[in-house]
Amino acid sequence: MTLRLSSDAMRLVIPALSLTLLLAAVFWLQPRAMSYVGLNLLFNLAVPIALATIAQMLVMAVNDLDLSMGTFVSFIACVTATFLRDAPVTGVLILVGAIATYAGLGVVIHLRNLPSIVVTLGMSFVWGGLGVLLLPAPGGQSPDWVRWLMTVKPPLAPMAIVASIIIAVVAHLVVMRSSLGVLIRGIGGNPRSVERAGWSIVAARGAAYGLAGVFAVLAGIALVGLTTSADANIALRYTLLSIAGVILGGGEFIGGRVSPIGAVIGALTLTLAGSFLSFLRISADWQIGAQGAILIIVLAFRLMLNRVEKREKGR
Amino acid sequence: MNPFLRLFETPWIWSWLASFIVWFLTIMVTLGASTIGVSQAALTFAAFSVIVGLGQMFVITLGPGNIDLSVPATMTFAGTVALKLMNVENGMILPGLLVTIAIGLVVGLCNYSLIKALRIPPIIATLSMSFIVQSAAIWTNRGLRIKPPSALADFTTSNTLGAPNVAIVALLISILAWFLLEKTIYGRWISAIGQSMPAARMAGIPVDGARLATYLFCAVLASVAGYLLACFSGGAALNMGSEYLLMSIAVVVIGGTAVAGGDSNVPGIWGASLFMFLVVSMLNTYGLGAGIRLIMTGLIIISVIMLAGGRRASIR
Amino acid sequence: MDGIQKAVIAVDGAKVSFGAVKALDGVTLRVMPGECVGLVGHNGAGKSTIVSVINGGLTPQAGSVASDDERLERYGINAARARGVRCVFQELSLCPNLSIVENTRIMHRDLGGFGWRTRAQKIIEQSLDTVFPGHSIGSSRAVGDLSIAERQMVEIAMAFSDAGIAPRLVILDEPTSSLDASLARQMLDHVRRFVAAGGSVIFISHILHEILETSDRIIVMKDGRVVAERPAHGFDHHGLVEAMGTVAKEGTGQRLSREQAAAPPILSHQAEGLSFKAHEGEIIGLAGLAGHGQTELLLALHAAQSGNWRPERDPLVTFVAGDRRLNGVFELWSILRNFSIASLGDLSRRGLILAKEEETKGADWKRRIEIRTPDLHNRILSLSGGNQQKVLFARALATRAPIVLMDDPMRGVDVGTKQEVYKIIREEAARGRTFVWYSTEMDEVRLCDRVYVFREGRIMDELAADAVNETNIITASFSGVPA
Amino acid sequence: DTSAKKIALSNNYAGNSWRQAMLTSWEKVTGEAVKAGVVAAADAFTTAENQATEQAAQIQNMILQGYDAIVLNAASPTALNGAVKEACDAGITVVSFDGIVTEPCAWRIAVDFKEMGRSQVEYLSKKLPDGGNLLEIRGLAGVFVDDEISAGIHEGVKQFPQFKIVGSVHGDWAQDVAQKAVAGILPSLPDIVGVVTQGGDGYGAAQAIAATDRKMPIIVMGNREDELRWWKEQKDAKGYETMSVSIAPGVSTLAFWVAQQILDGKEVKKDLVVPFLRIDQDNLETNLANTQAGGVANVEYTQQDALKVIESAK
């Protein structure tokens, strides 16, 4: 065996390198960030994004796309800031129901052979509406244990870093190492062969969606822990962020090619890119445009490394 | 099979059926007295969704992952620049339109350059691009609302033979789109690309040329929609396109176009656009609050797709 | 039951129809332990359909399936697998995004539990080593990174692998279509070993000598029915072809060598190794072991000659795909649209498609190469694999391009059809068309005027006229000494 | 002395004319202040997507950048509390305005949005003593300002029961959205005498109604130039009467001065109230003349004005 990286490992190297470079740039612009507190400030809001990105990744692993991720996380945030605090039992029941609904969606999408984009587009209205019903105006309050969890100060590394590592490891074990994970990715790769091996694709798809629901629920809870309260629009941007995070992390839209560790890195990169920009002090008119530019630059970097990799492989 | 039953095999019938039901429920509130009013309003506002939806449909036809998220920003940018250029003068209407089209072409070109040069999924490329275009819109006029030239304002807000002018414009564009898809080589090309890009390439289709043309077409339609909408609503605003992000995608998919690409559908866009407007009007009319209204909208979208979905239309 | 042995699988009077098409019209078939049953028939004869019935993927509308004399009422995929029925399908059916080990996990449902990776790895590596001794496929590689031949090897090894329930009946539906001669040999040897040890095999192939030498018994199907069933020694090549009902006009073999080299080349390419040249009216073969750079050369020739940005008014090259799922068919489209896509330039005026001319040309080619379908407006996927391949042929030949690039295009095409296509190729070449033809079948390579032999991505040798023969090609592909 | 202090503006949204006017005022007033050496820097930051999470990250970055004060127009009154608390803990002064935050450590410069809604109905009751049917145009669902103004309007209707709200749509504070929503519900509505609004939606409503053959009701305007100009045209043509009310975008400059005063060591009450800016039939012309084409009627504050506001709150 030569020392050639597997395509899975290569999928990881590129996002990791982009993150490192960006982090170096941030430290250079703002040396203050190079501290326990600084790192936490840079990354703590990436924790819920990372969870949502993993959720999106699970859906993408079975060749679907979830356009309701943002509204769903918002809805969960509303539940967390209201029921989960005031009536924990009801709150937990609602969360379980939400996960079951997700799994159900996976089943329905499979059985009726529906395009996931449309179903989740429809669901995005439903979750949004439920969120507005729960919290017509922003409010509610984070349960104390959630707040504690998100502001805990572990030794050595700040919460944001520890949490990101835990998320990455758990997701990696579930998606890349477990039988269920293989099955889910197999469906993305070639559903027919999975079916011919005697598996129930419906169940596996349902499981993928259900698992996505679990991670999305965790994202909503974590988010409230950071913001202390919620509203129906609080996480709308998670839909696109989570998709971008998966892609940045080396995942692909079809074919079941995903990388959980990459997805977490992608989420961290996206968050960091925002900070990098604000440290650059760009004129107000172009601040929004600069966000686009940075996405382009990070992806261009990914391409460059990909090229290098291809050349290596070619010989 | 009898022709009536065959109608139910067509992918667009469900969006039409849904919008008819919603239309009927809406006018029944006033026992039919609001028929003309509701119909005209629906046609008027559906027209804008139709125009952006058509462009989005062409892009979605190109296959999985193809979607243009820069539609809202392009609408805003074109609307603001055109109105600023025309500066309420009727003589500048044509130059305004030309600049609008030019903006569409530039945005489309940038979109495809990013997709091609960086080999990134279109969804991310166009998202990045939309931020830049939105910034350009802010930079050019900082949100000032300039009125449209009076002739244009009159044109966009009035009717011809009872049909709203904007709806007539949308209809003409739809016919053009249908013609492109069904009768020209270009239509075959994009359908082929949507089904399999490698196969299209090996069949000698100029894949990049066709995809570029499609992104240009989508961006131009978005900018024209922005131009018309700005004139119709009495001025361009920085947030005027934001509604049309989800809308442009929703009308395409509800209309029966295959999300996986390769199979598009013009009549469905009309059904879906009318439906999206009418369902909000109906729920408003019945006095339902925002929460309930959103939930109902979502459930109706899912029901429509459940009825229409599951059967892959066989196309010739 | 007449013998002491019970049939591993016995299908009795199976009927399957898809709409108007009777895919199976009362097929009775039994497979005994320790025998290899060869299954042949023209494209669309019903071979793949009976395979689906046996492996539980398809429930026949009439008839029954029995195993070990036990009639199975609720027969399905899992019941079949539990009885040791394994299948290598006609199209590749692994998950390309997963590693070989992970695919093994998918194929064996009860491999789960802690440490399954180690177990799966052992199982598949063992099987690969047994079937293809000396292979160099690492089991941690992703299937998508493998060459098409390697993938087929993995599938075959997968079917023979044992993870608790030992395989008793292995169905091989055209398993050698992407394997070169030496790999095919290894597989066939393994089939004999497997059968000798008491296993059963159903072997489907259009390469008749493989069937003749490997099977104990041969079943010939035609139009959904079994039309002949005899011990293998009861058939010879000719008899088999006759039983299939295809009139195989024996190939005239070698073409008369002509004075092409004098004309200036119409296509040339500097690949690694010797340089590639093609002259007008030549049939050029690309030979060598499968996956040694032939397809890459074809793709490079195609890319160099076709525009990605603007349509080519007079394209120089056209392409016939071998991997039709990947770069051949447009699945949503009708047969007609699939046929006409490459020649739309000629079927249109100012960008507008002339529907009538499209229909006429389609009907014309349907007749010429006998595409088996009642209506060209049917979807392409309603055709059998071989017939789909014919459509791709027609697509390329119907263009005006003077050069036709062919990427092992006869995979899964039946003998009769092959002969027809060979004839068409010869005629077209006589009219001045040039063919560049990659083939894994020696018979086809021998039809060429000139042959380039590949090894490890380079052109190692060039053989012309009388030098094009099996010995020379094999010598060149293995020794690798450029002439 | 605050000449070494750095102040940042954290703004969640720049997508409408009100926000653009707000940013322009900020730039103008703080630019002069920096030049005069009152403060060392006053940088404005806007988030791309109008989302609380994004703005929370922005505030956290400001902490890292070492600003002494953050002036804040918040995407949510509560969702930023975590980040605001972190800023306070880092010793940073946080002053919120327009979109205020509830975190106790921050200052608030609030407009009484409820009163803004109620006063609309009160005005209508004077113009139309007999009352009648009203159409309500709301802002963006789920946002604090929308809820407050709407609550005020409903309070007003309770106070003047001769009015009845027969329809309610969300116009998202945007003319085109309002126009679309109104056009959709209008055909099914009975006669309406008035339209109560939130700002940025009056002109859209007027256009939708003008497209039908209904009599033009009294539409309460929201200080946008296009609204005022339309009103002026109607007034000149047929004596149309209404009023217009909104918060002045220049409050951003008041917030700036308040932050500067706090940094200077001044005792300032945590809750300050600014009056909303109301335009009536008689001062329409002057206000219109002072409003930039396509902009919003505005008031900018000086340091003196700010001191007055601070004093009067004591």
Ligand SMILES: Nc1ncnc2c1ncn2[C@@H]1O[C@H](COP(=O)(O)OP(=O)(O)OP(=O)(O)O)[C@@H](O)[C@H]1O
């Ligand atoms: N799912 C299906 N729907 C419609 N028709 C089908 C289907 N499957 C098979 N057929 C038809 O059944 C007939 C038998 O097909 P089958 O695939 O069994 O042939 P085959 O003998 O395997 O041919 P080949 O040698 O080309 O592989 C064909 O005419 C085919 O068109």
Ligand SMILES: Nc1ncnc2c1ncn2[C@@H]1O[C@H](COP(=O)(O)OP(=O)(O)OP(=O)(O)O)[C@@H](O)[C@H]1O
């Ligand atoms: N979706 C479908 N619709 C209609 N017919 C189908 C469909 N899928 C398969 N068939 C039929 O099933 C048969 C089997 O197809 P398959 O791809 O297995 O080819 P095959 O019979 O092995 O052909 P060949 O030997 O020519 O490769 C075909 O004859 C085809 O007509």
Ligand SMILES: O[C@@H]1[C@@H](O)[C@H](O)OC[C@H]1O
């Ligand atoms: O911030 C709000 C602004 O965005 C909206 O347009 O008008 C009311 C303001 O409070």
Ligand SMILES: [Mg+2]
């Ligand atoms: Mg077959």
Ligand SMILES: [Mg+2]
């Ligand atoms: Mg076959």
